[in-house]
Structure formats: C-alpha cells, structure tokens
Amino acid sequence: MDEKELIQKALKDRESFSEIVSLYYKEIFKYIYRRTLDKELSKDLTQETFLRALKYLGSFRGTSPFVFWLLRIAMNVINDHYRKEINENTFLKTNKNTNKNIYYTEQDSPEDQIDYEFVHKYMSKLSLREQAVITLIFFEHKNIKDAAFIIGKTANATRRLYYRALTDLRKKMEKNCNNF
Amino acid sequence: MRRKNKEETEKIENMLRSVKPPELTDEEIESYKEDFNRVLLEKFSDITLQRDRRRVLRVKLAYGLAIFALVFTLFSFMYVKPYLIRVATARIINEQLRVNIALKDVIVKDGVGIVIYNYQEVVVNVSSEKVEVSQPIEYEPSDKEREQAIEIVRSSKEAKYFVTKEGEAPQDISKNDVVSIEGLMFPNSGKKLVEVSLAYTPTSYRDSLLPSIPHSQLPLMTVKFTVDIEKGEIQP
Numbered sequence: 001m002d003e004k005e006l007i008q009k010a011l012k013d014r015e016s017f018s019e020i021v022s023l024y025y026k027e028i029f030k031y032i033y034r035r036t037l038d039k040e041l042s043k044d045l046t047q048e049t050f051l052r053a054l055k056y057l058g059s060f061r062g063t064s065p066f067v068f069w070l071l072r073i074a075m076n077v078i079n080d081h082y083r084k085e086i087n088e089n090t091f092l093k094t095n096k097n098t099n100k101n102i103y104y105t106e107q108d109s110p111e112d113q114i115d116y117e118f119v120h121k122y123m124s125k126l127s128l129r130e131q132a133v134i135t136l137i138f139f140e141h142k143n144i145k146d147a148a149f150i151i152g153k154t155a156n157a158t159r160r161l162y163y164r165a166l167t168d169l170r171k172k173m174e175k176n177c178n179n180f
Numbered sequence: 181m182r183r184k185n186k187e188e189t190e191k192i193e194n195m196l197r198s199v200k201p202p203e204l205t206d207e208e209i210e211s212y213k214e215d216f217n218r219v220l221l222e223k224f225s226d227i228t229l230q231r232d233r234r235r236v237l238r239v240k241l242a243y244g245l246a247i248f249a250l251v252f253t254l255f256s257f258m259y260v261k262p263y264l265i266r267v268a269t270a271r272i273i274n275e276q277l278r279v280n281i282a283l284k285d286v287i288v289k290d291g292v293g294i295v296i297y298n299y300q301e302v303v304v305n306v307s308s309e310k311v312e313v314s315q316p317i318e319y320e321p322s323d324k325e326r327e328q329a330i331e332i333v334r335s336s337k338e339a340k341y342f343v344t345k346e347g348e349a350p351q352d353i354s355k356n357d358v359v360s361i362e363g364l365m366f367p368n369s370g371k372k373l374v375e376v377s378l379a380y381t382p383t384s385y386r387d388s389l390l391p392s393i394p395h396s397q398l399p400l401m402t403v404k405f406t407v408d409i410e411k412g413e414i415q416p
Contacts, residue, residue: 011231014224018217025213026206034201043212047219054220054227058235119199138196163189170192 003066011057021050024067028074034139035078035131037120045081049074064149071136071150079128122172130165133158262288268306269293276311277302287369294369301366314367321363321374329374329407330358336414338405344382353380359402374409377402 009016028049033042052073060069123131129151136147148158266286273281273295287294293304303312321329333339334354341350359377366372379400406415 012228014220017224018220021213021216021220025216026209029209029212030201030204033204037202039204039208043215046212047216050216050220051223051227054224055231058231116199116202119196134196138199139201166189166192166196167185170188173192 004062007057007060007062007066010054017054017057020053020066024070025050027067028070031071031135031140032074032078034116034120034135037117041081045074045077049077052077068146068150071140072152075132075150078132082128122169122176125172126165126168129161130168133162134165134169137162265291265293265306269295269304272304272306272309272311273297273302276309287371289369292368294366294371296366296369296371296373299364301368301371303368316364316366316373319363319365319372321361321372325363325372325374325409326361328409329361329376332407332409332412332414333376333378333405336405338414339378342380342403344380348383351380351383353378353403356380364406372409373415374407375404376407377404 006016006019010020025046029042029046032045032049033039036042036045049070053070056073060066123134126134132151133147136142136150137144142150144159144162145155147162148155151158151161153161263283265288266283269286269288270281270283270293272293273279279297281295281297285295287296291306293306295302295304299316301314301316303314304310305312336354339354340352342353343350356378359379360375361377362375364373364375379402381400407413408415
C-alpha cells in the first residue's frame with residue numbers, strides 16, 4: 001500500500017493511522033525534542049501533533065511528502081505551546097538568565113567547545129520561526145526549499161529568515177561573550 | 181563590512197554544523213509511541229466523528245455562501261443597475277439639455293432611462309449617451325381611467341383652491357362639470373397622462389362686474405388638469 005492509499009484509509013481506520021504513526025513518530029519526536037530539549041514536553045507535543053494530523057487529515061492534498069506536512073503541524077504545535085507560555089509570562093523568565101559562556105573563539109575548535117544544550121539556550125531566545133528554520137536546516141538536514149514548505153513561506157523569504165536567524169544568534173552569543 | 185558579516189555568518193554556520201544534536205534511544209521513543217497508541221485508541225473515534233461533523237458544516241456553509249452570493253447578485257441587478265441608469269440619465273440630460281432632473285422622475289425600462297418632461301418623452305441610452313425626444317400620442321382613456329382621473333382632480337387642492345389670476349381669491353371648482361377628457365400616451369415608456377378639463381366662471385364676473393346677469397348666463401371657461409393616474413396626482 002502506498003502512502004496516499006494509507007492516508008485515505010487512515011481517515012476511517014485506526015489501524016492504518018497507527019501505521020502512519022509508526023512510520024513517522026520517531027522523526028517528529030526528534031524534531032520536537034531538538035526544539036524543546038524536554039522529553040516529557042516533546043512526548044506531549046508529539047501526541048498533539050499526531051492528534052491534530054488526524055483531525056485535519058482530510059485536508060492533506062498530497063502535493064508534498066507527508067512528513068513535511070507533519071513537520072509543519074509539529075512546528076505550529078511548538079509555536080502554539082511557546083506563544084501560550086509567553087502569554088503566561090513564564091517562557092521569558094525561564095530562558096532569561098544563563099551563566100555559561102558558550103560562545104566560541106576563532107582559536108578554539110568549535111567541535112570541542114559547543115554542545116547542543118548550549119546552542120539551544122541561545123536559539124530559544126530567537127523568534128519561533130527563526131528557531132524552526134535553524135533546527136530544520138542544521139539538525140533535520142532539510143534544504144531551504146523543503147524548510148520553506150514546512151514553514152509555509154517562499155524559498156526567498158525562508159533564505160532571508162535563515163540569514164536573519166544566524167545573525168541574531170551570532171549577536172546574542174557575542175553579547176553574552178562581552179558580558180563576561 | 182559585508183565581507184566581515186559573511187565571514188561571521190560562515191563561522192556560525194560551521195559552528196552549528198559541528199553541533200551534535202541530542203540522541204535518544206530507539207527504545208525510549210518506542211515506549212512513547214506505545215503510550216500514544218493507547219491515547220489514540222481512546223480518541224480516534226471522537227476525532228473522526230468531529231471531523232465528519234466539521235466537513236458537513238463546511239459543506240452547509242459553502243452552500244449558504246453560494247446562495248447568499250446568488251441572491252446578492254440578483255439584488256444588485258434588480259436595484260443597483262437601475263439606480264446607476266437613473267444617475268447616468270440625469271447626468272446626460274443635464275449635460276445635453278441643460279435641465280435638472282430628480283432621480284425619482286427617471287423611469288428605467290429595457291436598460292434605458294426615460295424622463296417625461298414638458299409633455300415630451302426624453303429617452304436616454306446611457307451606454308451610447310444618445311438622447312431622443314419624442315411627442316406623446318393621443319388615445320381614448322378607458323372608463324376606469326376616466327373615473328380615476330376625475331376623482332383625482334376633484335379631490336386635488338389645485339381644483340379646490342383654484343386661482344385664475346394672481347391676487348384673486350381662490351374658488352372651489354372641484355365639483356364643476358367635466359368638459360372633456362383626453363388621454364396622452366408616451367410611446368417608449370408606455371406612460372399615460374389624462375387631461376381633464378373643468379368648466380368654471382372667473383370670480384371677477386361672478387362677484388362684481390355683471391351682477392344683473394342671471395346665473396345660467398354667466399360666461400363659462402375651461403381649465404385643463406393633467407393627471408398622472410399611476411402617481412395619483414396632478415402634473416404641475
């Protein structure tokens with residue numbers, strides 16, 4: 001059974017939808033985990049992603065790979081979660097202070113210096129779209145075109161977003177460096 | 181400056197490429213997946229039911245919108261188009277004949293604007309801005325039209341307070357004899373006017389000049405009232 005048939009069947013049949021979950025759960029969970037670095041939260045948000053996918057499955061047109069569609073939903077679920085947190089005024093507080101100098105220097109070899117958790121702390125200070133584009137390109141290994149589809153922007157707009165995200169990330173790291 | 185920025189961007193790209201994302205064991209993810217499958221078991225039927233309901237609602241909404249759009253289009257043709265023709269007709273008559281026309285006096289028929297003005301029918305084709313003036317034709321009014329026209333004249337204030345000359349006291353001629361009734365029909369609009377002539381004696385004769393003349397021998401004159409039966413009023 002090909003992907004399209006499986007999706008059609010999954011509209012009514014739970015077993016078929018479970019098959020879809022089996023196929024894509026790992027990839028979606030990993031993406032969400034890379035954005036949140038919180039296993040319990042990732043579990044919840046992955047669940048929300050698949051339930052939302054089931055709810056809107058009829059609107060999937062098949063113009064792109066199904067996994068891109070799922071990643072877009074996952075991105076929206078993450079954004080909704082953080083927006084809600086911002087509204088509750090907790091997100092900024094939890095991500096405001098860091099006492100670690102994580103910026104690299106020209107002399108140092110970055111491979112030895114940087115781990116994901118440090119980078120993630122700075123990434124989490126970027127806008128939600130900027131976070132998404134960086135995660136998709138560097139950690140999900142998507143190209144600009146695929147990232148553009150997932151984010152729901154044109155390739156040019158995504159490219160601009162990507163460079164803006166890198167510049168912002170660099171500035172935030174430099175700022176932190178200067179503080180020490 | 182640009183070069184420096186490019187270098188900086190490249191540096192951060194290289195740094196990000198070197199970052200190793202956190203790895204999760206397959207067993208861990210499998211256990212989460214199993215948890216989710218249990219949730220799915222409970223929620224699947226509810227969600228699919230909601231989805232079906234939403235689809236039905238969407239279809240109904242789409243039909244509702246389509247019907248609304250259709251009704252709106254029909255109303256536009258019924259009301260908006262005639263209004264635009266009225267406006268254009270008044271403008272064209274004003275430009276070409278130098279006459280101001282009230283929009284309510286413009287008749288719209290078969291896509292042209294028609295105005296009855298000064299016993300003439302002015303037909304305006306708004307698309308070509310062509311103006312045609314035609315004369316009315318006489319016709320024999322029906323008994324019903326005659327009765328209606330007489331009734332309108334007899335109850336009109338023009339007949340009840342009739343004045344022959346300025347400064348004279350008004351006289352009531354509404355009950356006077358009807359001398360003649362003639363019909364006028366305008367060929368393009370199909371509009372009809374009925375001319376009702378009433379007999380009267382000028383006040384001056386009755387009151388002062390010839391007091392010795394018997395009532396039956398007083399000089400009789402006629403006055404013509406033009407009645408618009410459709411509007412139920414006398415044309416000014």
